[in-house]
Amino acid sequence: xxxxxxxxxxxxxxxxxxxxxxxxxxxxxxxxxxxxxxxxxxxxxxxxxxxxxxxxxxxxxxxxxxxxxxxxxxxxxxxxxxxxxxxxxxxxxxxxxxxxxxxxxxxxxxxxxxxxxxxxxxxxxxxxxxxxxxxxxxxxxxxxxxxxxxxxxxxxxxxxxxxxxxxxxxxxxxxxxxxxxxxxxxxxxxxxxxxxxxxxxxxxxxxxxxxxxxxxxxxxxxxxxxxxxxxxxxxxxxxxxxxxxxxxxxxxxxxxxxxxxxxxxxxxxxxxxxxxxxxxxxxxxxxxxxxxxxxxxxxxxxxxxxxxxxxxxxxxxxxxxxxxxxxxxxxxxxxxxxxxxxxxxxxxxx
Amino acid sequence: xxxxxxxxxxxxxxxxxxxxxxxxxxxxxxxxxxxxxxxxxxxxxxxxxxxxxxxxxxxxxxxxxxxxxxxxxxxxxxxxxxxxxxxxxxxxxxxxxxxxxxxxxxxxxxxxxxxxxxxxxxxxxxxxxxxxxxxxxxxxxxxxxxxxxxxxxxxxxxxxxxxxxxxxxxxxxxxxxxxxxxxxxxxxxxxxxxxxxxxxxxxxxxxxxxxxxxxxxxxxxxxxxxxxxxxxxxxxxxxxxxxxxxxxxxxxxxxxxxxxxxxxxxxxxxxxxxxxxxxxxxxxxxxxxxxxxxxxxxxxxxxxxxxxxxxxxxxxxxxxxxxxxxxxxxxxxxxxxxxxxxxxxxxxxxxxxxxxxxxxxxxxxxxxxxxxxxxxxxxxxxxxxxxxxxxxxxxxxxxxxxxxxxxxxxxxxxxxxxxxxxxxxxxxxxxxxxxxxxxxxxxxxxxxxxxxxxxxxxxxxxxxxxxxxxxxxxxxxxxxxxxxxxxxxxxxxxxxxxxxxxxxxxxxxxxxxxxxxxxxxxxxxxxxxxxxxxxxxxxxxxxxxx
Numbered sequence: 001x002x003x004x005x006x007x008x009x010x011x012x013x014x015x016x017x018x019x020x021x022x023x024x025x026x027x028x029x030x031x032x033x034x035x036x037x038x039x040x041x042x043x044x045x046x047x048x049x050x051x052x053x054x055x056x057x058x059x060x061x062x063x064x065x066x067x068x069x070x071x072x073x074x075x076x077x078x079x080x081x082x083x084x085x086x087x088x089x090x091x092x093x094x095x096x097x098x099x100x101x102x103x104x105x106x107x108x109x110x111x112x113x114x115x116x117x118x119x120x121x122x123x124x125x126x127x128x129x130x131x132x133x134x135x136x137x138x139x140x141x142x143x144x145x146x147x148x149x150x151x152x153x154x155x156x157x158x159x160x161x162x163x164x165x166x167x168x169x170x171x172x173x174x175x176x177x178x179x180x181x182x183x184x185x186x187x188x189x190x191x192x193x194x195x196x197x198x199x200x201x202x203x204x205x206x207x208x209x210x211x212x213x214x215x216x217x218x219x220x221x222x223x224x225x226x227x228x229x230x231x232x233x234x235x236x237x238x239x240x241x242x243x244x245x246x247x248x249x250x251x252x253x254x255x256x257x258x259x260x261x262x263x264x265x266x267x268x269x270x271x272x273x274x275x276x277x278x279x280x281x282x283x284x285x286x287x288x289x290x291x292x293x294x295x296x297x298x299x300x301x302x303x304x305x306x307x308x309x310x311x312x313x314x315x316x317x318x319x320x321x322x323x324x325x326x327x328x329x330x331x332x333x334x335x336x337x338x339x340x341x342x343x344x345x346x347x348x349x350x
Numbered sequence: 351x352x353x354x355x356x357x358x359x360x361x362x363x364x365x366x367x368x369x370x371x372x373x374x375x376x377x378x379x380x381x382x383x384x385x386x387x388x389x390x391x392x393x394x395x396x397x398x399x400x401x402x403x404x405x406x407x408x409x410x411x412x413x414x415x416x417x418x419x420x421x422x423x424x425x426x427x428x429x430x431x432x433x434x435x436x437x438x439x440x441x442x443x444x445x446x447x448x449x450x451x452x453x454x455x456x457x458x459x460x461x462x463x464x465x466x467x468x469x470x471x472x473x474x475x476x477x478x479x480x481x482x483x484x485x486x487x488x489x490x491x492x493x494x495x496x497x498x499x500x501x502x503x504x505x506x507x508x509x510x511x512x513x514x515x516x517x518x519x520x521x522x523x524x525x526x527x528x529x530x531x532x533x534x535x536x537x538x539x540x541x542x543x544x545x546x547x548x549x550x551x552x553x554x555x556x557x558x559x560x561x562x563x564x565x566x567x568x569x570x571x572x573x574x575x576x577x578x579x580x581x582x583x584x585x586x587x588x589x590x591x592x593x594x595x596x597x598x599x600x601x602x603x604x605x606x607x608x609x610x611x612x613x614x615x616x617x618x619x620x621x622x623x624x625x626x627x628x629x630x631x632x633x634x635x636x637x638x639x640x641x642x643x644x645x646x647x648x649x650x651x652x653x654x655x656x657x658x659x660x661x662x663x664x665x666x667x668x669x670x671x672x673x674x675x676x677x678x679x680x681x682x683x684x685x686x687x688x689x690x691x692x693x694x695x696x697x698x699x700x701x702x703x704x705x706x707x708x709x710x711x712x713x714x715x716x717x718x719x720x721x722x723x724x725x726x727x728x729x730x731x732x733x734x735x736x737x738x739x740x741x742x743x744x745x746x747x748x749x750x751x752x753x754x755x756x757x758x759x760x761x762x763x764x765x766x767x768x769x770x771x772x773x774x775x776x777x778x779x780x781x782x783x784x785x786x787x788x789x790x791x792x793x794x795x796x797x798x799x800x801x802x803x804x805x806x807x808x809x810x811x812x813x814x815x816x817x818x819x820x821x822x823x824x825x826x827x828x829x830x831x832x833x834x835x836x837x838x839x840x841x842x843x844x845x846x847x848x849x850x851x852x853x854x855x856x857x858x859x860x861x862x863x864x865x866x867x868x869x870x871x872x873x874x875x876x877x878x879x880x881x882x883x884x885x886x887x888x889x890x891x892x893x894x895x896x
Contacts, residue, residue: 052533052537053536053537054533054536054537077536077541077542078533078536078537079536079537079538079539079540079541081537083537084537084538085533085534085537087530087533087534088530089528089530091528091530091531091533091534093531093534093535093549093552093553094553095552095553095555096552104535104538104548105537105538105539107539150534150538151537151538154538154539160537
């Protein structure tokens, strides 16, 4: 069943020339976790706030469980949308303790029911022992869990999470996102998750929506985004790709590091760009090679080499952890992917 | 807000520096200076002959207690209602002209309440007030107008001139609040008004409590207005005992009770704050978007304009009119500039030098206390810093009484010199200097001083070359606050001044009490102007007043 349906929404803020969100559409199925990812200022948070009812769209419509909550004629305020939200700064009410924070959205229910729900939620996030604490006496991870429990307590049909882990330090962030993903999946919650961190998006999302400058660049499963990036931007942002310029020939694509035997439906001598990641590149020492090693980072399980080609382009290449070569060594770099690479013409995949 | 840390956690985080005995001694001496006058009041109160206690307990104390508490309660609630609603209107809504209104709502702080009282009394007095007279002439018969005398009048006037404390503090609190708090309340099912009541206002509690405390202590200490409007409170009763009947032991007893009351309020506020130490969340702060008032816009604007009219336009306007009248009338003009051997210039000079000296001395004394408390946080330093703030709770009349008794006994060479007035100002207003110095020092990383030491400076020159220049703006703000409040101070000045030593406040009071309004007006205007300057300096430190 479709929980959320967003249709062609746009939003421009009065002070800015560029629209914050422009013509965005997507659907969210029951029990799915969709991660909205993109660089800061790309419109992902505004999209979330439009769905929450904290902003009003200029055009387009939003429906939650088949009920239109925002369109040209309808606008339901946030309190009547049945949507839970976890804020970036957690936004715990400073004058209420943990228990009261979690119970905040349950007003109007029977006291016994409220008590039971609060206990259940605190049990789920593992904070029963801290029920009486005030937010200022909690650690970052504890605040995060209270915010989640508070958002989940009224059993919302949809949970919105706005960069919920960004205020935590690195170790805690990894730990928290494992816990939170497990919890969300156990509850079969339908979640819209906003992040600027590609890795976090890949980890949290069943599907990913990549945003740039207010537009939805690509929507799909993580593998699809990775292997079949729709635009140059997606390949660059999600895959840390470098781009080799090449020319289409009858046998493949001719690039600086050799002929790529991959045929594309383009006439010969068309200029294209080939996205290569560190795992697609290999090299061997060669005094007459096409590049030079400028840096090596030892990562334990492997070495990451940085090569500068004679054209000035920098490529990254993985090597096994025993393959140690000195910086300054001249090498011959070549493509060793074992699969088709993403090829772009004028920024779009071909 | 001061954090209460159990002693053992302090031991775990042993300061990088060892204890400074010199600083501890200096801070201790300042605390002693504050402690002696206060302790002396209690000694005298306890040592008063039982007959005095009995007489007062039977008759006066209960009436005064009831009167005082009633007034404190009424004015504090009134100031909270006006201050918070005005702060909400100017900080959180699309009220037209809110930038201008912010200034207009803060400026009544420059008008001493008794001057406002004088103006409103002259306008509304039941017999002979300007408005009743005009109305009578218009309708040919007396028309009922509300009287500014008594409880309701005093509550009205004092609310009008103390609400800016609440306005400024709650305005700052409204601005520092995260947008996401209200948004979170909305996504959890609150309508906008419910979010305001259930989340915003409770989350502002520390700011509101701080404002309410300032108002409550101000009302306990208020003499001029209540005396003028003939409503008897502890302060005015002590004043009468001291100046009229000269019964010092009765005054001591009353003062003991009054100070206990003030300390009780202070303690209550500390408790309230201690329970609710609200953290400021660090990341992603975003101001809340203004609320659209819609069709209430005009009504809200009229309400704010009405408050500005009564608390600023009326007093300043009437003072201006009277001043013009005084300047046009040669006889009055003569009196304004030359009464006996002295004139307006002398009063202004006396006001300025006593207040400036007090401001300088208060900051100088506050500095070691604040340094000790911030750089060497331990039980002793915290206790000293707290103790130096009890001046808030000691009304001017009590400080005057204590100094009269002490100076007579111990320091007769100071007797009947203006220096006693300066000492009273310092004692009463030092808390403001201590708080300002403390907050300036807290914003400064101690590593700055350490870096200066590593670069080869001695402790003293590191302080002079690095710390002092950086905390100077904060210290100046503290000094401005002390200067401003000293300038407005009335009862202690009246009681302690040597014969013939008049400040602006004293002269305005004496002339106005005798009914020479026009004659008093230029001095009152000068006083308001002299107060408005440091006030605008203080307001400009807040970015929204730029």
